Amino acid sequence: MEIIKIAWRNIWRNPTRSLVVIIAVCFGMVGGGFSTAVMVGAVNQRIEKAINNESSHFQIHKKGFLDNPEIGNYMSDVNAFLPEILKKPFVEAGSSRLKIDCSIASPYQNTGAILLAINPEDEIRVTELENAIVEGDFFKTDGKNQVILSSSMADKLKLKMRSKPVLTFLDVNADLTGGAFRVAGIYHTDNQMFDDMHIFVKRADFESIAGFIPTDAHEIALRFTDNENLTSRSEEIQAILPESIDGKNWKAINPDLGMMNMMTEQFLWYLVAIIMFALAFGIINTMLMSILERKKELGMLMAVGMHQGKIRRMIIWETIFLTLIGSFAGLLINQILVSLTAKNGINLSAYAEGFSSFGFSAVLYPEISLNFYLQIVALVIVTALVAAIFPIIRAGKMKPAEIISSN
């Protein structure tokens, strides 16, 4: 205890020098911590959006559909299992869709797209696309052959509300068919890749053109009440499904997203470790300086019989204080920054195009977990211990008699 007190006093004997290190550690922490918060926030947002707008929590297809999304690869009697799945307490809603590659043509341009034929009432309970509508509405107004497409596709094809693109696709017998559709809504999500590919029509319209019946589906998307227990829930649903039908949760549908989640965590941990490694050199330098400065004093302590171990402990405590004060200050500032920005987000709209081409939102909401803080503190203590090694060796090499007698 005495030693800790002495160590504490020692670091404030030269406040400037100590503060330089403390501030360096502090900035290192803010830099590492805040970039972590921004990245974790961005990735979590991306995942949330992917679940809400794109893949939902769970999808059901005929086996082989994901590898070969052909019109004939559909599930023919979804009523055999869908009602039972929807009864599960963790399943909030389900939307049974027909999904097919199509071409969409305007007077000016043609492009390929993925056509999703949906029941609007079911779809709005599963996805949040309704909120992404920027013009028109999500099949609220009545009308035959309506289509909803993204703003980027509308620009590309020079289409606007009430325009009449022609959709061409294969029907249930794999013959080419199609029809003229009216643009009833235009949506815009943060994911450019999604926007570029997906158009929506009502199931009833599509069924009558392509010859499907309401119990046919290429894809059933399920929304869960929350994102917990993904694996066990997936197994529970898979148990209900017939042999030829396969269910996948969002991590299996988007392996890149699942991986991104894990990768960011690891990557950020490495980032902070590198920052700490660099800071360790600064700490070592400061400690060496302070020991050389206190040569006489340390020599005297040894000469009057202070145990080597106590001197070591004192040095260790000094380094720990230096790093801990710095990192606590840093994490505190970081927490303040995160809570300040988390409310309104960091607006990077100027670079929105770049972000959205990766599927990220241009407004970032940083977030950080307690777990991360605990890891950081552990890392800081390890750094302090490692940084103390050199000064200890240095102090150990001192010869009290020589030091005292020299001037």
Add this chain to the structure above:
Amino acid sequence: MKKAIIMLTLCLAGFTLQAQDATEIVREAYEKVNGSSSYIEMRMEIVRPEWTRNISMKTWALGMKYSMVYITAPAQEKGQVFMKRDNEMWNWQPKINRMIKLPPSMMMQSWMGSDFTNDDLINQASIVHDYTHKILSTEIHEGFECWKIEFIPKPDAPVVWGKIVSLISKDGKHMFKTEFFDEDDYLVKTEIATDVKTMDGQEITTRFETIPEDKEGHKTIMIMLEADFDYDLTEDFFSQMKMKRIR
């Protein structure tokens, strides 16, 4: 290319129009097309701001449903065959020994780099059934008396255009100028037929230009070099076997 064939065949009818009703004018022209079988040698010139490219081809067509195109030049493309049967399109690539059925996703792509897409060639919306027709006026064009006819697509027709305005000669032989408009009445593209000549005993226009409005300096020209309008063809001719053997 198919458009050109349609226009060609529209023009070759050696009949006199009795009916003054716009739909009747178009219908009669169209029915003549449906019964015809022809062999035509053509050259396609693709004009771009920076370059021009020539492609020579032989085409066989039976009515509106069947056609086959064999590319004879340039050497790089020579031997490629395109076949249309109903609304399917096939492509034979002798260099890689592959027969491809063009999937919907490839329908958008430009045909041989021209201003036609594969879709243009396949999705020939019926000019009779998908539109309502109206005579706007009469005009004298290159010494021919012509009807100016407006085509308005029917509400459910799978047609992207807002309207089409076409200049058809009163004798039903020539479709000189066709303008395609979008739904806001902006001109999207123009097709112009010129160079009236006599070929295989028929007086027809032999040069067709397609000019997209929104692309400065782009156009595609089709020039008829030789034609036989009584070519003996049956449906069996349009087979994959034939695609591989045709020269």
